[in-house]
Amino acid sequence: MKKKYCAVIVICLLIFTSLFAEYLWQEDFEGMAVDATQRDGYWTTSGTPTATGYWAVKEVSSNKHFSGNRLDNVCVWITDPISISSRTGLSIECKIAEIGTMTGSDYIKGYYKIDSGAEIEFFSQIDDMGASWVTKSVSVNEGSNVVITIKAYTTDANKTWRFDDVFVSSDTPLPVTLSSFTVTQVMNSFVNVQWSTASESGLNCFNIYRDGEFLGSVNATNTTETVSYSFADENFGAEQTYHYWLEIVELDGSTSMVGPQTITTTGQQEPGTPAVPKMYGLYQNYPNPFNPDTQISFSVPGTTRGQLVIYTTTGQVVKQLFDGIIQPQKIYTISWDGTDSTDKPVASGLYLYRLQTEKASYSKRMIMLK
Numbered sequence: 248m249k250k251k252y253c254a255v256i257v258i259c260l261l262i263f264t265s266l267f268a269e270y271l272w273q274e275d276f277e278g279m280a281v282d283a284t285q286r287d288g289y290w291t292t293s294g295t296p297t298a299t300g301y302w303a304v305k306e307v308s309s310n311k312h313f314s315g316n317r318l319d320n321v322c323v324w325i326t327d328p329i330s331i332s333s334r335t336g337l338s339i340e341c342k343i344a345e346i347g348t349m350t351g352s353d354y355i356k357g358y359y360k361i362d363s364g365a366e367i368e369f370f371s372q373i374d375d376m377g378a379s380w381v382t383k384s385v386s387v388n389e390g391s392n393v394v395i396t397i398k399a400y401t402t403d404a405n406k407t408w409r410f411d412d413v414f415v416s417s418d419t420p421l422p423v424t425l426s427s428f429t430v431t432q433v434m435n436s437f438v439n440v441q442w443s444t445a446s447e448s449g450l451n452c453f454n455i456y457r458d459g460e461f462l463g464s465v466n467a468t469n470t471t472e473t474v475s476y477s478f479a480d481e482n483f484g485a486e487q488t489y490h491y492w493l494e495i496v497e498l499d500g501s502t503s504m505v506g507p508q509t510i511t512t513t514g515q516q517e518p519g520t521p522a523v524p525k526m527y528g529l530y531q532n533y534p535n536p537f538n539p540d541t542q543i544s545f546s547v548p549g550t551t552r553g554q555l556v557i558y559t560t561t562g563q564v565v566k567q568l569f570d571g572i573i574q575p576q577k578i579y580t581i582s583w584d585g586t587d588s589t590d591k592p593v594a595s596g597l598y599l600y601r602l603q604t605e606k607a608s609y610s611k612r613m614i615m616l617k
Contacts, residue, residue: 271503272329272415276311278458278490278507279304286459288534294322299404312411315355315399322399328392328616329415330536331361332501336418339369339395340384347406349375355399355408357383361390380411392536392616422449423495426473428508430491435514438480440491446471451612454494454531455480461533461542467496487512496531500597500614529602529609532583536614539585539592543568545602545609546578553604555581560597564588573604585615 274289283304285291296302300317302324315322331337339359354373360366369385387393393415399408424445431439440455450467455478468474483489492506530544543555555569566588568581583600587593595617601610 270414270416270505271331271334272326273504274326274413275507276304276313276411277509278488279311281306281311288327288537289459290324290326292322292324294318294320296320296322300401302399305409310411312409313397314407314409315401316407317404318399318401318408320400324397324410326395326413327534328394328536328538330391330500330502330614330616331389331393331415331417332391333499334417334419334501335389337387337389337393338384338416339387339393339414340382340416341395341397341413342380342382342411343370343372343376344378344380344409345372345376345407346378346409347403349373349401349406353401353403353406353408355397355410358396358398359385359387360394360396361388362392364390366396422497423447423467425505428493428505430489430508430510432510432512433479435485436481438483438489438491438510438512440478440480440493440508441476442493443473443475444468445473447474449498451496451498452531454496454533456492456494458490461544463544464530466528483512485512485514494531496535498612500536500612502535528607529600529611531611532600532613536616537585538616540582541585541613542580542582543600544578544580545573547573547575547604549575549606551604551606553602555600555602557583558599558601560599565593565598568600 279286281304292302294302297317297319302315302318302322304311305314313324341357343355351373354371356368357370358366358368370383395413397410401408426443426445428442433439447467447469450469452467453465453476455462457480462480463478465476465478488509488511490507490509492504495503495505532541532543534541551573553573554567556567557565559565568583573579585593593615595615598613598615599610600613601608
């Protein structure tokens with residue numbers, strides 16, 4: 248079989264810092280299926296357009312975005328709570344555009360809400376603005392989390408609202424200096440996700456995502472020395488375009504997203520046995536923060552008995568999620584619905600989860616938000 252290679256995408260430190268370091272959360276809809284109406288752990292929609300209309304992800308000239316047509320009922324796009332804890336200089340932005348000619352009864356509006364506060368409008372477009380993208384932005388106060396809502400209404404099949412590139416950013420420096428972030432196809436075997444840091448402090452781990460899907464977690468080193476990391480994504484398809492993200496998870500549960508890095512794969516996957524884990528232990532839960540459900544994954548190199556237990560920060564047992572034999576070379580994923588051992592919902596806050604095996608103990612932190 249003829250083997251093909253894909254060029255490495257490299258970003259220098261100065262460009263990397265200026266483009267990516269401040270984003271805490273972002274949605275550009277790339278990598279999503281056309282007509283999608285939700286992304287688990289990110290956002291959902293409500294409202295019903297007419298039978299001939301839509302309120303979903305669309306694609307025009309290879310650009311994916313969110314779009315609404317014939318919204319005779321008000322339709323809503325709303326994010327899950329976005330963590331902004333310990334961040335300053337916060338701002339929200341998104342791009343909007345239209346197709347057709349809007350009148351006074353048509354509108355698209357953006358709102359945000361900090362914690363349990365009132366919903367605040369940060370843009371309102373109620374007249375004709377043209378097909379060119381226009382950026383709307385606002386500075387927001389500090390808090391624990393923010394929810395962004397976009398509402399739209401149209402009355403005509405020839406009128407369409409569009410929005411894209413919804414970002415939450417902060418001027419708080421990240422507790423890590425990243426010097427590179429690359430993705431490379433290695434022959435036809437796997438996509439190699441690599442990054443390096445010049446310094447780290449107060450970090451828990453790095454999570455790797457592909458088009459919104461959690462792939463795995465790598466523990467941080469927390470050193471002032473240069474460290475290189477890599478993660479092998481073996482479950483990829485030939486002739487596909489993928490977008491990879493790196494999530495930086497701090498010890499206090501705060502997170503920041505870096506990316507995306509885009510790659511178009513070539514050739515075919517080598518036939519063989521199913522992929523096995525490239526790292527072992529306890530992975531970072533996803534989503535994090537979460538409400539009400541999250542998933543916890545783990546793997547071990549050899550057969551062992553193990554227990555997965557949720558704890559409070561004071562060491563009290565909340566719930567045991569797993570107790571049994573763990574087989575090697577396999578990734579286990581356990582769901583937690585945010586309840587204790589009596590099936591009562593737990594309070595918002597920081598929780599610990601620990602995987603105890605016969606030879607090792609692994610623990611991580613997660614945040615429940617309500």
